[in-house]
Amino acid sequence: MxxxxxxxxxxxxxxxxxxxxxxxxxxxxxxxxxxxxxELDLPKDGTVVISGIGCAGRSAGFFNLDSVHTAHGRAIxxxxxxxxxxxxxxxxxxxxDGDLLGIGANHLLHAIRRKTNITVVCYANEIYxxxxxxxxxxxxxxxxxxxxxxxxxxYPTDVQFLFKHHNGYFARTSAYHxxxxxxxxxxxxxxxxxxxxxxxxxxxxxxGRRLGYKNSNEMLMHYKELYKINDYAEELAQDEIGIIKxxx
Amino acid sequence: xxxQLVQGNQAIVMAAEVAGLKFYAGYPITPASEIIHExxxxxxxxxxxxxxxxxxxxxxxxxxxxxxxxxxxxSGPGFSLMQESIGLAHMMEIPLVIVNVQRVGPSTGMPxxxxxxxxxxxxxxxxxxxxxxxxxxxxxSELYAYTVMAFNAAEESMSPVILLSDGYISHLYETxxxxxxxxxxxxxxxxxxxGDRHFTxxxxxxxVPRTSDVDNYRRLITHLxxxxxxxxxxxxxxxxxxxxxxxxTLLISYGALSRVAYYxxxxxxxxxxxxxxxxxxxIKIIASRxxxxxxxxxxxxxxxxxxxxxxxxxxxxxPILGGRIDLHEIKQKIRQxxxxxxxx
Numbered sequence: 001m002x003x004x005x006x007x008x009x010x011x012x013x014x015x016x017x018x019x020x021x022x023x024x025x026x027x028x029x030x031x032x033x034x035x036x037x038x039e040l041d042l043p044k045d046g047t048v049v050i051s052g053i054g055c056a057g058r059s060a061g062f063f064n065l066d067s068v069h070t071a072h073g074r075a076i077x078x079x080x081x082x083x084x085x086x087x088x089x090x091x092x093x094x095x096x097d098g099d100l101l102g103i104g105a106n107h108l109l110h111a112i113r114r115k116t117n118i119t120v121v122c123y124a125n126e127i128y129x130x131x132x133x134x135x136x137x138x139x140x141x142x143x144x145x146x147x148x149x150x151x152x153x154x155y156p157t158d159v160q161f162l163f164k165h166h167n168g169y170f171a172r173t174s175a176y177h178x179x180x181x182x183x184x185x186x187x188x189x190x191x192x193x194x195x196x197x198x199x200x201x202x203x204x205x206x207x208g209r210r211l212g213y214k215n216s217n218e219m220l221m222h223y224k225e226l227y228k229i230n231d232y233a234e235e236l237a238q239d240e241i242g243i244i245k246x247x248x
Numbered sequence: 249x250x251x252q253l254v255q256g257n258q259a260i261v262m263a264a265e266v267a268g269l270k271f272y273a274g275y276p277i278t279p280a281s282e283i284i285h286e287x288x289x290x291x292x293x294x295x296x297x298x299x300x301x302x303x304x305x306x307x308x309x310x311x312x313x314x315x316x317x318x319x320x321x322x323s324g325p326g327f328s329l330m331q332e333s334i335g336l337a338h339m340m341e342i343p344l345v346i347v348n349v350q351r352v353g354p355s356t357g358m359p360x361x362x363x364x365x366x367x368x369x370x371x372x373x374x375x376x377x378x379x380x381x382x383x384x385x386x387x388x389s390e391l392y393a394y395t396v397m398a399f400n401a402a403e404e405s406m407s408p409v410i411l412l413s414d415g416y417i418s419h420l421y422e423t424x425x426x427x428x429x430x431x432x433x434x435x436x437x438x439x440x441x442x443g444d445r446h447f448t449x450x451x452x453x454x455x456v457p458r459t460s461d462v463d464n465y466r467r468l469i470t471h472l473x474x475x476x477x478x479x480x481x482x483x484x485x486x487x488x489x490x491x492x493x494x495x496x497t498l499l500i501s502y503g504a505l506s507r508v509a510y511y512x513x514x515x516x517x518x519x520x521x522x523x524x525x526x527x528x529x530x531i532k533i534i535a536s537r538x539x540x541x542x543x544x545x546x547x548x549x550x551x552x553x554x555x556x557x558x559x560x561x562x563x564x565x566x567p568i569l570g571g572r573i574d575l576h577e578i579k580q581k582i583r584q585x586x587x588x589x590x591x592x
Contacts, residue, residue: 012444015456048440050310061446061457068313068440069448069457070306071336077303081310081318082440084294085271089314089441107306110299 007034009044012064019058023216025175025201029123030059032178032199033094036185047090050079052099054130055203056123059094073104080107080116090189093120097198098128101137101157108159112166112194119188120196122159125203133206144210159198160236160244167246169195174241175202176223184243191245200227200241251425256418257282257321259392259426260347260411261290264319266428267399269293269345271311271318273304275326278359279415280349283321301326305333305346312337312344313447315439317399321347323415324366325356328373334408335374338472340447343402343409343435345395350414350503352570362415362504363570364546368553370410371525377469379476381405382525383485384412386506388422394522396430397483403433405479407472412524414546416504416573477526485522488534489513498538500555505546508573512582516542527554535559542585544578546570564589 051060053072060067070078083091128134134147142151169191171184188195202219230242273296298304308318352358385394402409446455451465458464499516501509506520543552544566
């Protein structure tokens, strides 16, 4: 596969390595996004990537496209400004669960409501990893993190329910299910309306390690065992990945 | 061309249109809401009502990157919310215009009444060092002219320019001559979607983030500082009125309050900064002609510190706290100040 034709044409290979830790799942997601771009042959002139802050936020700088690394939580409104200013652009947001569902959740709610025609890929590692491992809005109940030493007293946000009545595209997938992830991201890019792909991915250094996982492969295997694929369902159960699509 | 009777906020919209505004995102707030009310009727301008001021300024940053001239307008509470992204816009060098129609604060304060409490917030509201250009007109026709200047300065400096107003002049109706013979500056940077550039709030060298290269960071900040100074020097707007008779006093005021200062033009020389920041250096030469410098503003002393800083001498200060501009009260305060001075 030469650089001009394959997924690598969407990456700034000379900037590698990424700042991510060994065992991090973000690289898998980044690569799969580029593969989805490649499958659709998205034009390099005409596609822009926007990110927020955090580990996942750093991925924007590795795209061989015009990209914007915004303030914490503000990737979606910046992306909406871009899309409403130039409708011809493919606008893709890449960021983490802390950024999109914590500090930036208000904007997500309204982007869904406005049906802005952009795609959001959420690197969902269930933790604030860049800052050392504090509980995120999707850290499971009772999980120990740096800020929940006695176990998380709260329950995680389930993004799929924000899409009820709003005709968006929602998919949940995982870093283990590569083909499924690629399918979800490709479909979301083709979707005419607001689309959100939540990719469950692993952080071993600031999360899994403290939960007893020996290495990141164990976390990956956990996704393999836990998740069953249930595409085009009405609703996804906690142990399901899949696509919820409504007409746009 | 015919004269028109327009409201201050309306004049901002008329001028923004002349300057080439194509994108507006905002959130309702008194006393700035008339701006979005006017704009929604303009078919060639994309107007978004966002969920808050953070989203508003963020959307403007996005639209500006995508190549459109963008503006947002707010008042103190919304301006506070925008601060983080204003810093981002300076770091990423994003041209846009932010209108702040000041009202009485802190907090919700007195929403319908004018004040000048956001002066320092303009330059120090966001974290880190940045060097915004800030204009503060004092009439409806000046709001019209300086809105165009703000757009031009934004394009020239590639930074967010702040246009200060207040609940008084923004709600004032005056006749203006809505001329269009301005030299309009256009975007120098190609719009988003044309390359492989990376815009980031991280310290950076071109498109590459440099998270721990201190020398590079210092070069970046020096570049931002020098650029802003250079562009601001092209504007350097102020009003200076020498007194008809011999006086040793220079009275400094700005914005709505400076309209009252004209009443004292036969007693004192008057100085009014229109470009609030960077502080206009000419004040040094002007002030050197006067023994006594008197500053009045609608806060507990924000701009007076800037004046003290640049003049390195004792300044007398009269705070006219927000909400009311009353000539009788101001006359009394100036008289009181003069008596105190003579007793010393």
